[in-house]
Structures are given as C-alpha cells and as structure tokens.
Amino acid sequence: MPSVLLVEDDDKIRNMYAFALRQEGFTVTDVGTAGEGLSLVQENTYDVILLDMLLSGMSGLDLLRNYNVALEAPQTKVVALTNMESEAVEAKATDLGVVAYLNKANNEPQQLVAFLKKLLGESAAPAAGATGVADKA
Numbered sequence: 001m002p003s004v005l006l007v008e009d010d011d012k013i014r015n016m017y018a019f020a021l022r023q024e025g026f027t028v029t030d031v032g033t034a035g036e037g038l039s040l041v042q043e044n045t046y047d048v049i050l051l052d053m054l055l056s057g058m059s060g061l062d063l064l065r066n067y068n069v070a071l072e073a074p075q076t077k078v079v080a081l082t083n084m085e086s087e088a089v090e091a092k093a094t095d096l097g098v099v100a101y102l103n104k105a106n107n108e109p110q111q112l113v114a115f116l117k118k119l120l121g122e123s124a125a126p127a128a129g130a131t132g133v134a135d136k137a
Contacts (some may be wrong), residue, residue, distance in 0.1 A: 002047040002120050006030040007037035007063070008081070013104065014062055017050070017081070026116070032047030034058035041067050048116055051098075053082040053089055064096035066136065078121055081112070116119045 004021055008014035009032045017092075018030045029046075031037050034055045041049065049069070053060040060080060070077050080093050080101045090101045100119070107115070 001025050001027045002116070003027045003077075004029070004048045004050060004116070005037060005040055005044075005046045005061065006050045006051070006081075007032075007034060007055070008052045009033065010052075017109050017112060020113055021116075024113045024117075027111075034060060034063040036065050038066055039078075040070075041073070045073055047120060049076060049078045050081045050112075051078060053080055053084040053093065061092055062097065064093065064098070069097035079116070079119070081107070 002025075002117065003076050004026050006014060006018055006021070006028055008017065009023075011032065016033065017035070018028045021028045031038060031040065034051075035058050036115070037051070038058070041128050050062040051063065058066075060082065064078070069076055077100075078098045080090070080098045081104055082101070085103065099134060100115070103114070
C-alpha cells in the first residue's frame with residue numbers, strides 16, 4: 001500500500017482527502033501543521049507527501065526549505081495540494097522538489113486518487129488542473 005503524508009490545516013479538507021485515499025488502499029498519515037509534517041518526514045519515509053502551501057505558522061515552502069526531499073528521501077514524491085495560485089510560489093516549490101502543483105478547487109478526492117495512482121505507476125487518469133513537472137508524469 002502506498003504511504004501518504006497529508007499536511008493540510010483545514011480539518012474538513014484534510015479529512016475529505018484522507019478518507020478518499022484510505023478507501024482506495026493508501027496508508028495515510030494526516031496532520032494539520034507543517035511543523036508536525038516536518039517532524040514526521042524526519043522520522044519516517046513516505047511514497048507521497050501532499051503539502052498545502054498556505055499553512056498557519058510554518059508554510060509548505062518552509063517545510064521544504066527545512067527538509068531536502070531530493071537528498072533525504074529521493075524516492076518520495078512531493079505534491080503541492082493548495083489553493084495558492086502564484087507562479088513564484090509554484091516555481092519555488094518546484095525548485096524545492098515538488099513534482100506537481102495541484103489546485104484543490106480543481107481536484108476532487110477521486111481525481112486526486114487517480115492522479116496519485118498514475119504518479120506512482122498504477123493505471124489511472126490524471127487529475128484536473130495539474131501543472132508543472134507532473135504534466136509529463
């Protein structure tokens with residue numbers, strides 16, 4: 001089962017995505033802050049990190065600045081799952097190891113599940129609104 005770390009500060013959104021992923025067989029660890037996420041990635045390995053960019057306190061970018069995914073966990077795919085539409089943030093996130101930048105508003109839970117299955121090499125359709133490197137995945 002693929003393991004996912006979901007870092008999302010909105011409880012309803014976090015629960016919605018976590019439920020859908022679990023229903024499809026993913027092992028999901030979900031937390032509400034980047035600080036919690038940072039602690040977990042330093043102690044555990046995940047197949048995918050789903051990371052909101054807009055988090056209170058430490059942002060998603062801050063987590064990525066404090067944890068070099070490419071060096072520490074090169075097999076881990078980091079996907080930004082956010083409503084922040086900023087080319088500058090998207091570019092910085094990509095520089096810090098994000099392989100896809102998805103807009104939550106354009107990706108219902110089942111679309112995200114399908115996207116992650118494709119990203120991890122399973123047969124599924126891509127999510128709507130994916131930008132960046134993942135469009136080539």
